[in-house]
Amino acid sequence: MLLVLYNPSAGSGAAKGFFDEHVLPLLAANGKTVDLVAATEYADHAGKILVEFMQAHDGPVSVVLGSGDGTLNECMTSLAKATFTGLRGGPDSHRVSFALVPCGTANALYSTLFPPPEDPADVAYRLQSVKAFIAGGTKTVPLHxxxxxxxxxxxxxxxxxxxxxxxxxxxxxxxxxxxxxxxxxxxxxxxxxxxxxxxxxxxxxxxxxxxxxxxxxxxxxxxxxxxxxxxxxxxxxxxxxxxxxxxxxxxxxxxxxxxxxxxxxxxxxxxxxxxxxxxxxxxxxxxxxxxxxxxxxxxxxxxxxxxxxxxxxxxxxxxxxxxxxxxxxxxxxxxxxxxxxxxxxxxxxxxxxxxxxxxxxxxxxxxxxxxxxxxxxxxxxxxxxxxxxxxxxxxxxxxxxxxxxxxx
Ligand SMILES: Nc1ncnc2c1ncn2[C@@H]1O[C@H](COP(=O)(O)OP(=O)(O)OP(=O)(O)O)[C@@H](O)[C@H]1O
The missing domain is CATH 2.60.200.40 (Tumour Suppressor Smad4)
Known part of the structure; x- marks a missing residue:
């Protein structure tokens, strides 16, 4: 299952434009079916959207997340505290794979995983994690x-x-x-x-x-x-x-x-x-x-x-x-x-x-x-x-x- 989620207020407020212009067309051009596209509307909304999405769907979940570190943290925090019922009940029920799109101010985790070029606004640089997901998604790093x-x-x-x-x-x-x-x-x-x-x-x-x-x-x-x-x-x-x-x-x-x-x-x-x-x-x-x-x-x-x-x-x-x-x-x-x-x-x-x-x-x-x-x-x-x-x-x-x- 694929959730596309972004925080329109992260960083300079340009996530929506970047997703409309680059991320969603790239996913579509590569045959990736998106089950839900959602924009956060308030603080802590990201975690709620993610937990509800996971409860509503069975099987492995990937999330293309356009945000900074704070919104990613809200996703992790909500998920860490979530209890699922019904179909989503197995030992791997809380497993989520993120394709990160840096749209925040510091984007510390993204720049750790992908050392920034001279211009961190570079479109290709910002799409690296999404491209790794599109490429088959076998290369992932677990987060401590x-x-x-x-x-x-x-x-x-x-x-x-x-x-x-x-x-x-x-x-x-x-x-x-x-x-x-x-x-x-x-x-x-x-x-x-x-x-x-x-x-x-x-x-x-x-x-x-x-x-x-x-x-x-x-x-x-x-x-x-x-x-x-x-x-x-x-x-x-x-x-x-x-x-x-x-x-x-x-x-x-x-x-x-x-x-x-x-x-x-x-x-x-x-x-x-x-x-x-x-x-x-x-x-x-x-x-x-x-x-x-x-x-x-x-x-x-x-x-x-x-x-x-x-x-x-x-x-x-x-x-x-x-x-x-x-x-x-x-x-x-x-x-x-x-x-x-x-x-x-x-x-x-x-x-x-x-x-x-x-x-x-x-x-x-x-x-x-x-x-x-x-x-x-x-x-x-x-x-x-x-x-x-x-x-x-x-x-x-x-x-x-x-x-x-x-x-x-
Ligand atoms: N629609 C919204 N309106 C206002 N605030 C929001 C909205 N959606 C999410 N938020 C809040 O925006 C805050 C900032 O988001 P985020 O941390 O992703 O970006 P950032 O602070 O610009 O980047 P970084 O954390 O990388 O410096 C989050 O704490 C989140 O709760």
Whole structure:
């Protein structure tokens, strides 16, 4: 069964035109019968359309999806929580294969799977996943998920209650409050940017709204306690070593004693990715199991900063910008080290600036008095952790017969 679904308001609002002009004619010219063409009419509509379509039809489902990461996330979230009856009841009932058409602003997942050319608006570039589907659709990649649960204090009262989705393992969590991400879970600067850039969407439809929001938040630091949790097979938390250009066991993670790493500090940046190349090693050194790649920037690691003060925060902004800029130069940010004067440089001989962690999950326990540290972003959606609460996030992989796939 084939569903064509697009979000007309994603990105610059051009999805309908692109589908009418390019996608639907391409499908028709290649003999693909479309069972339903639907445009979303409001937030969260995409998930509803998809679940209703699946309930109404039997057999394997492909979806040509014109959107950004947010609408894809709505599809995954709705499906992860859906229970089907009748014909759609078998073990593979929740399996969906997506042909993605990048129509959003960032399109992070698409640009991970299909590295963008100089002009990402290029029509042929944007049709690659659809063409893979048309070509027979045998080449797909399964998507891992990051499942995040927000807990209120005291934590013991709201322990994970049930399995979120039977086709992803090994996660057990509170079904109603769990957030499903296929791209990113973040706090700190990234969550602040996503939160504030949303307010700028109408005024600045392009990616420039992220730059404006970054400027508004660049001086902020966030106080939190983080627990880094090992992935099941690795048994330890891993950290990237720019000298050897490989992952090694985190010095504070011991498989036989205590594999969990506790970090109690101020953070400027904390971002976990799944299936996503802003963490550049996801593709260069692919993980052997479902893992999160986490990028942490802790200003007090700088050799010239020893206290959190307004002056120190201002002094740190150039380091932050250096890191953000290098991230767009083929992931060069992960090899930056501190120089003696506290700059970030590939030739630096001091501590590594960004800690690049590979692990099974994390707990984020924000300082109760730091309001900004309570924002958490799951694929663009902002949630607020309750005061004295925490967020717990784990990587999950699809079972053999279930899960979300993308045509590549
Ligand atoms: N018809 C609609 N009108 C208004 N908002 C909609 C409509 N349909 C979907 N939405 C909302 O639009 C939001 C943005 O969609 P999406 O994330 O796909 O695009 P984007 O934010 O431009 O791209 P990206 O996430 O890649 O940066 C989604 O959160 C979704 O809930």
């Amino acid at each position: 998920l990051a499942i995040t649960t927000l807990s209120s204090p005291p934590f013991a009262r709201k322990r994970p209650q049930g399995k979120l989705c039977f086709f992803y393992s090994p996660i057990r969590c509170s079904y109603q409050t769990a957030k499903v991400s296929g791209v990113v879970v973040s706090t700190c600067l990234h969550a602040s940017i996503l939160k504030d850039s949303e307010k700028l969407r109408a005024e600045i439809p392009s990616m420039d709204r992220f730059k404006v929001a970054a400027q508004q938040n660049s001086h902020k630091w966030y106080k939190s306690h983080v627990k880094l949790l090992p992935a099941p097979e690795a048994g330890v938390v891993q950290i990237y070593d720019p000298l050897t250009k490989a992952f090694t066991t985190h010095p504070e993670s011991d498989a036989d004693d205590e594999p969990i790493v506790d970090v109690d500090d101020v953070f400027s940046y904390f971002l976990a990715t799944v299936n996503f190349a802003i963490a550049p090693l996801t593709s260069k050194i692919p993980p052997a199991e479902a893992t999160l790649d986490i990028l942490m920037l802790r200003p007090l690691r700088s050799p010239v900063i020893s206290i959190d003060s307004p002056a120190a925060r201002a002094d740190f902004v150039p380091v932050l910008y250096k890191v953000l800029g290098a991230a767009y130069q083929d992931g060069a940010h992960i090899d930056l080290c501190y120089t003696e004067d506290g700059s970030a440089d590939a030739e630096g001989t001091g501590p590594v600036v960004i800690e690049y962690i590979r692990c099974g999950g994390f707990e984020w326990i924000p300082d109760a008095d730091d309001e900004d540290a309570h924002n958490i972003c799951t694929d663009g959606e902002i949630s607020v952790i309750e005061r004295e609460g925490r967020a717990v996030c784990s990587a999950a992989s699809p079972d053999a017969v279930g899960g979300f796939l993308v045509y590549v």
